[in-house]
Amino acid sequence: GAVVSQHPSRVICKSGTSVKIECRSLDFQATTMFWYRQFPKQSLMLMATSNEGSKATYEQGVEKDKFLINHASLTLSTLTVTSAHPEDSSFYICATVNTEAFFGQGTRLTVV
Amino acid sequence: QQQVKQSPQSLIVQKGGIPIINCAYENTAFDYFPWYQQFPGKGPALLIAIRPDVSEKKEGRFTISFNKSAKQFSLHIMDSQPGDSATYFCAAGYSGNTPLVFGKGTRLSVIA
Numbered sequence: 001g002a003v004v005s006q007h008p009s010r011v012i013c014k015s016g017t018s019v020k021i022e023c024r025s026l027d028f029q030a031t032t033m034f035w036y037r038q039f040p041k042q043s044l045m046l047m048a049t050s051n052e053g054s055k056a057t058y059e060q061g062v063e064k065d066k067f068l069i070n071h072a073s074l075t076l077s078t079l080t081v082t083s084a085h086p087e088d089s090s091f092y093i094c095a096t097v098n099t100e101a102f103f104g105q106g107t108r109l110t111v112v
Numbered sequence: 113q114q115q116v117k118q119s120p121q122s123l124i125v126q127k128g129g130i131p132i133i134n135c136a137y138e139n140t141a142f143d144y145f146p147w148y149q150q151f152p153g154k155g156p157a158l159l160i161a162i163r164p165d166v167s168e169k170k171e172g173r174f175t176i177s178f179n180k181s182a183k184q185f186s187l188h189i190m191d192s193q194p195g196d197s198a199t200y201f202c203a204a205g206y207s208g209n210t211p212l213v214f215g216k217g218t219r220l221s222v223i224a
Contacts, residue, residue, distance in 0.1 A: 006155070032209040043201065043216045044156070093155050097209050101146065103155040 003027045004096050006104030013084055013111055021079045021107045023094030029074035030096040035067075038091040038106075047092075050077040084111040115139055116204050118215025125192055125222055133218045134186045135202035142204040146212070147176065147187045150199045159200075160187075163207075192222045 003026040013019050023033055031052045036044040048069055049057040056069035066088075068080040081088055093106040117136045125131045137145075146161035162169045162176040162185065169176045173190040189196055199219050203212040 004155075034211045041219075043214045046211045046213075049211060091153075095211075100144075100158060100161055101203075101205070101212055102158060103148075106153070106155040108153065 002096055002098040002100075002102040004094065004102050004104040006094055006107055008107060009105055010108045011110070013109070015085055015111055016083055018080055018082045019084055019109060021081075021092055021094075021109075023077045023079070023096075023104050025075045025096045028096075028098050030077075030098070031074060032097065033071060033077040034095045034097075034101075035069065035077075035079050036093045036095065036103075038093060040091075044093065047079075050079075050094075052077075081109065084109070086111045115213045116202060116215045118202050118218060120218060121216070122219040123221070125220070127193060127222055127224045129192050129222070131189050131192055131196075131220055131222070132186055133200055133202070133220075134184065135204075135215050136182075136184045137204045138183065139204070140183065141206065143207050144205045144212075145176070145178065145185050146203050146205075147174070148201045148203065148214075150201065150217075156201060189220075192220075194222045194224055196220060197222050 005024040007022045033050040035047045038044050047062045050069045050071040052071045058064045071077040089111045094104045147159045148156035149159050150156045160171045160174045175188040178185045199217045201217045202215040205212040
């Protein structure tokens with residue numbers, strides 16, 4: 001299966017600061033990557049679809065100015081949580097699709 | 113709206129038992145149905161997936177049963193072990209570069 005590397009695995013930041021999460025497709029070129037958010041004991045909710053070389057597509061209710069997505073190369077997509085607040089604390093997971101969907105290890109964001 | 117309904121929410125079985133997790137979908141255009149296993153603090157890992165042209169697929173101790181007319185599919189874990197204790201998610205989607213829709217998850221506990 002595809003290898004998806006996500007970094008960092010954990011991050012703690014102060015309220016009002018920005019945090020960048022990286023998602024790398026290590027063994028194939030991913031024109032599309034997906035970003036999900038998962039709250040404790042809940043399912044994965046799609047936030048946005050990241051498209052290489054073009055703007056991301058955001059799901060309804062997801063603030064595009066708060067969750068900035070950049071997909072500048074075929075192997076890297078980044079999610080930046082801007083002006084983070086405690087309610088943004090969550091588990092963020094990226095995924096790629098290469099015949100089947102594979103997920104990164106996830107990033108636990110805690111905003112204090 | 114929830115397009116994939118998963119049950120039960122939680123499940124406890126004895127070691128060696130066969131837990132069964134069920135999912136139902138609404139969109140008849142879905143043609144890809146994977147199951148994921150997630151341990152706490154980790155990203156979901158693909159277990160097994162099925163497409164609508166077959167009614168059953170086995171990989172090791174994991175079996176998917178698929179009923180296209182009923183729009184249902186289920187995961188069976190044979191000879192379950194304590195190490196299988198995790199949260200299991202069913203999902204549905206389309207072939208190609210499109211995101212998956214997830215069920216709400218089932219927390220499985222296998223007790224010795």
